[in-house]
Amino acid sequence: MDKQQLIDYLNEKDIHKIKFAFADIDGVLRGKIINKQKFIDGLQDGYGFCDVVFGWDTTDTCYDNVAITGWHTGYPDRPCRIDIDTFRTIPWQDDIPFFLADFSKAEGDDLHTCSRSLLKHIAADAKQMGYHTEFAQEFEWFNFNETPQSLQDKGFTKLQTLTPGMFGYSILRPSQHSDFYYDLFNLLEKFNVPLEGLHTETGPGVYEAAIVHDHVLAAADKAVLFKNAAKEIASKHGITASFMAKWSEALPGCSGHIHQSLWSLDKTDNLFYDANDAHDMSDTMKHYLAGQLYCLPHILPMYAPTINSFKRLVEGAWAPTTVTWGFDNRTAALRVLHPSKKYTRLETRIPGSDSNPYLAMAAALASGLYGIKHKLALDIPPTVGNAYQDTKNGKLRSNLHEAATDMKNSAVAKELFGEAFVEHFTQTRLWEWKQYAKHVSDWELKRYFEII
Template sequence: MTLKGMLTIAELHTLVATEEIETVIIAFTDHYGRLVGKRVAADFFVEKTAVEGTHACNYLLTTDMEMEPVAGYASANWQKGYGDFHLVPDLKSLRIADWLDKTAIVLADIHHQQHQLESIAPRSILQHQLRGLNELGYNAAGASELEYYLFENSYRQAHEQHYHGLKPVGWYLEDYHILQGTRTENFHGRVRRHLQRSGVPVETSKGEWGLGQHELNIRYTDVLEMADRHVVYKQCLKEVADSMGYAVTFMAKYAEDQAGSSCHLHLSLWKDGQNAFAGEESFGGVACSPVFRWFLGGWMKYTPEIMPFFAPTVNAYKRYQDASWAPTRLAWSYDNRTAGFRIVGKGESLRIECRIPGADCNPYLAFAAALAAGLQGIKDQEEPPEAFSGDVYAAKELARVPTSLAAATELFVQSVFAKKAFGEEVVAHYAHFFQTECLAYEKAVTDWERIRYFERI
């Protein structure tokens, strides 16, 4: 049975014929995880685009946040003339965009001129890892838990105020508070309904541990579909907020005196319809299989080398503060929120929750990094360290996560594992992207500097 809001191409034909759908968005994510693409007249989409795809300028995977083309990429540059790549709609991702008028949305794979997946595209990178997993007989199921801040200011107002003096929807910490949640039901009730009707089934929404911070969780599924749901979810929340005169941010650390916003990744492997992590062995108090141990061992071992795929911005690293609910050290433990790797569930629900990624991550890259590391762990039968008991924040002997994007990028560039897992072309491409982000930050003069030095230096 088709999930509510998901469409077959035949169903889309019918909705177009009855003028219930007039526009189809075809989109993909850039490095930052932003959706970019085109709006296509629905009748043209069903006649042409659904069959032949469409084109977009290949500079879209070489730009910075301001959409300026960045020199130094091998894939596209001024010398090559910034040509096109081919957008191939993945019709399995076709769904109603319920928050928009008479609109559907489909996510696209990027093909290069030889009509093969463009290796540097985020969705392609995840698909490459999934193929490697499938070759070993496994499928991956996952979920990404997103946190965000909601403000009574519009995006335009926030911009005009230089993002100063914004008014969060809450005025005291509202973690799990039903009363504060009720105050935002005009927004959260609306987005829950829109997501449900857009093939993104919702589990819960709740207040979080920050002023105006919330979390809305959607149901787990296979990892590629989960990453698709993640980007549709973010687009829905931003566009609904915009339509209501609100603003929502997925910055990893919006303010130094407020909790960071995370993207906890939940992962389990499945084989022949059963959870491959479940088993009879007792390890750190967890009844598990050797596959669980090895996957966890690989994920933990290689996290420092693939950290930019979990924390891709300069801002992301400001989230890693002790006693902040964000992990600062590499450890695993059962149901312990101070650990970077929290094990939850049992039997068929047994899974690894990685609390390291921030809400600013690109889900395709984050899931790809997790799978690549875990897959290598299975191949090498990599054993994880002993389970940690107690407050991980206080365990100064444990290795820390990288403390800056620059440091993490250096580990990524030097990583033999990353080059093997993703290919040298992908590592070089994304290293350049992360280095460009670091350079942009290093040149910027911040409010912190003006406040500190303007008069008193």
Template sequence: MTYTKETIKQEIKEQGVEFLRLEFTDMLGDTKNVELPAAEIDSVLEEEAMFDSSSITGFSDIQESDMYLVPDLDTFKVLPISVTDDHIARFICDIYKPDGTPFEGDPRYILKRAMKEAEEMGYTVNVGPEPEFFLFKLNDEGYPVRKMNDRGGYFDASPIDKGDKVRRDIVRTLKDYGFEMEASHHEVAQGQHEINFRFDNMLKTADNIQTFKGVVKDIATNHDYHATFMPKPIAGENGSGMHCHLSLFTDNGSAFYDENGKDELSSTMKHFIAGILHHASGITAITNPCVNSFKRLVPGYEAPVSVAWSHSNRSCMIRVPTTRGNGTRFEVRNPDPTANPYLALAVLIQAGLEGIRNKLAPGEPEGRNLYEVTDDSVPTLPTNLKEAIKALKKDEVLIKALGNHTSKVYIEEKEQEWTNYSLQVTQWEVEEYMNK
């Protein structure tokens, strides 16, 4: 539905909305919000809602703290009763500076800039994400404990799968938000789940990912569980990924499909894939943004470690499903759901467009099980956050995609995260070395 200021005010009145939630995303991918009484709707719609951004990670210094929350009218939604008993409407907002220009550190603006570059080259980009999550039990005080909600496995059914009712409530709530739902099921690991929703353009998809994560956590809490998108919460179990299916379109249809091309894939698609592979190490700093991310990217747990592409080989970073025609797409398998979706999609798209501009070649698709390849014939993804950040610092295309402000602050933040992690003494170290 397309909203106008008048239709929004009318719906607020008809549904008895009492509060307005103005949502935005910080540099690290966390959803933030400011809540106002519904009586302030005129001020919100006239873009007069101001907030102090000095304490938001990746935003402004204390001397430049005033920012404006500018609502995207298309994101207006009265929150479903399953999320809150209160009468609340939300907007997803863009961040603007007092001089009326977009804030260069706003992740949503960074993605919009990538979309504009694609449009200038004649393309629109659709993305279909597959975010996975775990459900853990809560203790008597309402805090999560390291006990999974079930012992189920891939596609298991009730009663082994004890998350089916949680997933159904999540699906119902997401439908109330306007999502087009596709499938939900138990994943490979115990207590792990996946819910899929339909692809959309880059911006809508990134907004949907943020809404999805919030709904999952809210509904899990309603069932006395804690939902986590942590990539590898349990050693020895598969981790949670967020595979991203990308497709490129022109006015004539799919830019990835060529009925006369090898395997019916266009040269544009191969250039796009090659661009992502070429920048893979730096991309990983954004798509796999935390120390824990790299404990998922190891052989043997269905997560990719090799910088290669294939048709059906899931040991590669990129896989091309068999669908052709307008459904022609490829799946980037390394991202995880802790990534800021706006930044992750921005760097993937900018890398792909760079591949098209420079007509990069991805090489031949891999048919080998790359988990079993022990030589250096296939490059691998970084093995830790430090390596990924080092690669990002050297990648001029990705630095430009993020912008000077965000790239500088992001790198500083992640280098500090690595330092903090390096100073820790883990239980494994104690058990391994105490008696040496």
């Protein structure tokens, strides 16, 4: 729909309220409901929104170390703009119209803390280079027989998972909660976030969903919407869905793998595929892969943005720890798949389900394009076997502080995303580390309280 068609639709359907949201730096959706007239009035010039949403963390605690906003600026409004191409209705909320927004400006002077705006710039760069970007993110997440209140009352301890036992790819377990299971699949399709597949993963109450691939911006939109939608649908069934990267040291973590390929602008030719190569990899794909390998240590927090992210990136936990790639190798950081021309693609396996899809996809695409622009040679051989033991090209940082400090000081990161974004984003990650560092954990109490 164009603007007038949209207004006509609202009038014909006698719709009086509209819901919109945008993703903050952590990928958390922030938004509100507005009336029809306010929606129409803001279609041209945007809607004023307090920029504290880019000046606080996931607990609404204000950062003390970012320049873009704070007590020193008075937390003014900034105009966010609805993208009418994201229009959909929410089937589990009486089909209320819903839109995604961002802080992009027509003249290009975007708010550099807006993750969707950042991805739009990189997607535009890819298009200018002659590429259509095809992406998809898949998610694993745990489901609990808990509510927000019971989580608080229990202090987030002794939580009851939706089902017991390790039941990966189980047909039995989903059938025992079929109302929830089929609601996820069916309602997400009606919400224009269609799934390729939905199944249990190994672990109590854990599901995995693969979202249908799309242009990179639409794919990121769908990934962000999927996470929020899964939580809302779960809540209607008395279930809490958690996208923490690693909620229990005794269980596998939750991934957010990104699948990607570059195509001709008319979408007819997969530019990652070359039938004359032994492994069907084109030079474009090799440069793209080399770029991701080269840039990975410089931009790791965009894939692993929380303290908890790094609890997942440990040996033997189905998550990578080394700068490696391989053919259909699930222990490597980057996995090449080439079953056919249509499905030849790269899977970036570093991101967890806690990642901000806009930033994770921006990192993957920008670093891949960097390899193409600089014609980087794929001089790292593929890992055969256990990539945890293949450390000759380096290991990933083991905590957020080290990774964020590397990115903050990286000329490569600033070349990819601009100095303003890198400064703001890394300061928010170092803030996260600061909050963690001063916390006294249960582990410390149990270990030191009596005996030391």
